[in-house]
Amino acid sequence: MSTLPLEDLDQDLSAAAAGPWQTVVWNDPVNLMSYVTHVFREYFGYPLERAQKLMLAVHHDGHAVVAEGAREQMELHAQAMHDYGLWATVREAAS
C-alpha cells in the first residue's frame, strides 16, 4: 500500500494490543475468499492460517473483528479495507 503510510503498523498489529476500538470486516457475496485472505495477509501481515481463519469467520458468521486498538488506527484500517473493496466498519469494543 503505497497510498497510505501504514507500513509501520504491521509490526504493532501482530502484537495485537487489544484496545477499546475494533475494525470489523463484513461478509459480501462478491469478494472472492482467496482475495479476502490475500488482503488480510498483505495489509495486516497476518500469517496464512490466521488470515484464513478470519476470512472464514467473515464468511460464516457474517463479520469478524480483524483488528483492535486506538480509534484513529481502526479508522485507517477501515479506510484501507475500503481501498481493497472490502466493507469494514469501526466500533467501540463491548466492555
Add this chain to the structure above:
Amino acid sequence: MTPLELELSAIEAANLTDLVEQFAELVADSTDAGTIDDPAVARLVPDAYLDDPDAAGEFRRLTQRDLLRRRSGDAGVVLATLLRDGEPVTPATLEPGQERDRIVVTLDAEQLRAWLRTLAAVRLVLASRLGVVDEDDHADDDSRFGVYDWLGYRLETLVRAADRDL
C-alpha cells in the same frame, strides 16, 4: 518480486479496457459529488460506522474523495499497462481475426496491487448492476454474468500470483 507476466487474448484485453474505462469514468463522475446516489459507486465508499450517522458522515467527509481518487489512480495503472505494442487495445481498434492474438502484460508488485484492487472494484460495480445480493445469485442466460465470472477467474489467478510473494 519477479515481474508477473499475465497472458490475455486480444479480445479479453479489449473487453477489459472497455470495462475499466467505463469504471474510471463512473468513479471520476462521482468523485466531486458530495453525495453518491449510485449504489454501485456507494459500495466502493461504504459507511464506516453502522450506528453512528455523525461519525459515518465525518469519516466520509474526510476519506471519500481520496478513496475514489485512488480508485481512479488504480484504474489508470491498469489502462497504462494493458497495452499491445504500446497502444491500448479497444474493441474499436481490434481488427477481425485478431481476437485470439496473445497479449502479455508485465506487472511489477505495485502495478499488480492496482490490478487486484481494480478487478475487485469492477466486480463490485458489476455485481451491484446485476443485483447480486447472494452468492448463489446467477442468471446463466445473462451474458453480463459471463463478464462477471471472467473477472473473478482473472482475479483469482492474480491473487494466486500475488500470494507467492507474501
